[in-house]
Amino acid sequence: MKRLINQRPGRVLGSTLALLPFALVLLAYVAASAARLADNPDDKLLPSLMTMADALVRLATEPSRRTGEILLWADTAASLARLLTGVAISMMLALAVGTATGLIPYLRRTLSPFLAALAMIPPLAILPILFIAFGVGELSKVVLIVFGILPFMMRDLQQRVEEIPGEQIVKAQTLGGSTWQILLRVAIPQTLPRLFDATRLSLGAAWLFLIAAEAIAAEQGLGYRIFLVRRYLDMQTILPYVAWITLLAFTLNGLLRRLNYWLFPWYATGRAK
Amino acid sequence: MNIIEARGLWKEYGCDTVLEDVYLSVAPGDFVTVVGASGCGKSTFLRMLLGEETPTRGQLRLDGAPMPDEPGPDRGVVFQRYSVFPHLTALGNVLLAEELARAPLIARLLGRPRRDALARAREMLERVGLTNAAHKYPSQLSGGMQQRLAIAQALMKNPRVLLLDEPFGALDPGIRKDMHALILELWERLDITIFMVTHDLKEGFDLGTRLLVFDKVRHDPHAPGAYGATITYDIPLEHGARAAERLPASVRSELSSTPDEESA
Numbered sequence: 001m002k003r004l005i006n007q008r009p010g011r012v013l014g015s016t017l018a019l020l021p022f023a024l025v026l027l028a029y030v031a032a033s034a035a036r037l038a039d040n041p042d043d044k045l046l047p048s049l050m051t052m053a054d055a056l057v058r059l060a061t062e063p064s065r066r067t068g069e070i071l072l073w074a075d076t077a078a079s080l081a082r083l084l085t086g087v088a089i090s091m092m093l094a095l096a097v098g099t100a101t102g103l104i105p106y107l108r109r110t111l112s113p114f115l116a117a118l119a120m121i122p123p124l125a126i127l128p129i130l131f132i133a134f135g136v137g138e139l140s141k142v143v144l145i146v147f148g149i150l151p152f153m154m155r156d157l158q159q160r161v162e163e164i165p166g167e168q169i170v171k172a173q174t175l176g177g178s179t180w181q182i183l184l185r186v187a188i189p190q191t192l193p194r195l196f197d198a199t200r201l202s203l204g205a206a207w208l209f210l211i212a213a214e215a216i217a218a219e220q221g222l223g224y225r226i227f228l229v230r231r232y233l234d235m236q237t238i239l240p241y242v243a244w245i246t247l248l249a250f251t252l253n254g255l256l257r258r259l260n261y262w263l264f265p266w267y268a269t270g271r272a273k
Numbered sequence: 274m275n276i277i278e279a280r281g282l283w284k285e286y287g288c289d290t291v292l293e294d295v296y297l298s299v300a301p302g303d304f305v306t307v308v309g310a311s312g313c314g315k316s317t318f319l320r321m322l323l324g325e326e327t328p329t330r331g332q333l334r335l336d337g338a339p340m341p342d343e344p345g346p347d348r349g350v351v352f353q354r355y356s357v358f359p360h361l362t363a364l365g366n367v368l369l370a371e372e373l374a375r376a377p378l379i380a381r382l383l384g385r386p387r388r389d390a391l392a393r394a395r396e397m398l399e400r401v402g403l404t405n406a407a408h409k410y411p412s413q414l415s416g417g418m419q420q421r422l423a424i425a426q427a428l429m430k431n432p433r434v435l436l437l438d439e440p441f442g443a444l445d446p447g448i449r450k451d452m453h454a455l456i457l458e459l460w461e462r463l464d465i466t467i468f469m470v471t472h473d474l475k476e477g478f479d480l481g482t483r484l485l486v487f488d489k490v491r492h493d494p495h496a497p498g499a500y501g502a503t504i505t506y507d508i509p510l511e512h513g514a515r516a517a518e519r520l521p522a523s524v525r526s527e528l529s530s531t532p533d534e535e536s537a
Contacts, residue, residue, distance in 0.1 A: 165355035170323060171423075172358075173344035175370045175430060181380040185369060189360045266360050266410040 086145025094153035102161025119151030282331035289498035306481030349427030356423035370429035417448035
């Protein structure tokens with residue numbers, strides 16, 4: 001008998017094992033839901049899968065009586081717009097500031113302690129300030145996301161630039177490169193794939209801040225909807241929404257990973273070594 | 274006129290003396306090889322030639338002018354590792370030299386200048402035998418091919434002097450032989466000056482027209498950092514001649530037992 005650390009599941013068994021926890025949770029839910037509904041057919045806490053499917057179909061196809069919009073898509077569009085705007089702004093700022101502070105000692109000494117202190121501020125604690133300063137519209141939500149994920153991304157990129165072997169920076173100088181050219185042709189291209197990695201790792205936090213901001217002040221959005229219908233114990237809306245948000249986050253994560261492979265073929269092959 | 278001129282050069286880090294009283298002049302066309310035990314300051318001396326380090330005392334001159342205190346295109350370099358850019362193909366690595374020189378703002382060439390630069394880059398790749406690997410990334414190349422690429426990249430700038438910091442130290446013996454042939458051929462054909470640090474005594478004798486040995490003259494067992502190393506032997510070589518016998522046996526055994534890892 002081989003040691004446990006040397007035993008590996010085959011392809012089929014591996015996939016089955018991966019699905020197993022999902023199936024178990026689903027099974028437990030169905031059983032619990034059935035038990036509660038048997039006691040009280042009007043129970044709202046654990047709706048049956050059929051009820052949730054009905055609710056989801058209604059949310060995804062029927063226009064709302066109040067606004068005339070189809071709720072699920074309108075909420076998704078509003079949330080994704082906020083999330084992607086925040087993430088895109090963070091990516092650009094992180095790349096610009098992170099590579100510059102990583103490469104230029106004067107900038108690093110000037111900005112590093114300040115950015116480290118900034119990163120220590122709990123973003124949710126300044127949410128009221130954002131609402132006061134930028135109003136309760138889209139801007140404050142985007143700013144919250146940026147504030148929440150930018151410090152980590154910036155410091156991550158700065159570290160990646162500092163990790164570029166000194167030999168390469170010297171080599172670039174012996175090829176006649178100026179600071180600007182080295183930033184443009186050595187530091188930025190080599191940290192771009194890291195930027196996508198850092199973004200992937202920040203997505204969870206970005207969703208957190210998005211939903212928090214939407215829960216407090218919004219007129220539509222996935223987080224807004226969940227917190228709105230909470231008042232009516234509307235679990236048949238909340239649970240499909242949570243599943244949908246999870247699916248969106250999962251897809252974005254996979255998309256960024258793929259993008260890294262497509263855009264930077266040297267990155268994957270270099271790391272495999 | 275000497276290309277490199279060192280007069281009474283000292284390098285100290287706090288209380289530690291690394292180099293003391295180094296005198297050296299290198300004439301154009303010399304192939305200088307430098308050997309010495311680990312930590313003897315030969316790499317420190319190379320870094321001073323690069324401009325990464327400045328001497329504590331004494332003068333270091335390049336073409337009669339004070340050595341610039343940062344790396345520049347007049348001194349090409351190949352390190353043991355990390356000498357090429359992993360995010361560029363072989364062709365892109367060589368092309369970068371032209372792009373940096375001719376496009377100060379965007380560091381990229383377009384249109385006709387790019388075609389000219391590409392032609393030069395391809396020619397240089399052909400010279401080091403990498404024509405077929407032009408579109409591969411460094412991680413797809415073997416160690417020897419990566420060093421060929423690093424040499425090609427450095428030669429694009431026509432440097433006054435080519436600095437080699439144990440460039441073949443990480444390569445297999447067979448590959449190393451090929452690289453020796455390549456570097457000698459380039460040196461003869463392009464008429465360049467080469468300054469090469471190595472821990473392989475035989476390599477030093479085989480390649481150089483002149484071999485320098487860095488070593489400490491004085492030792493204080495109670496304060497290992499008190500005295501620095503200097504050039505203890507400066508041996509003119511004729512290619513093909515077995516000149517190793519000119520070194521005392523004690524020095525030879527000390528150098529050939531030098532471990533592969535070179536620190537600082």
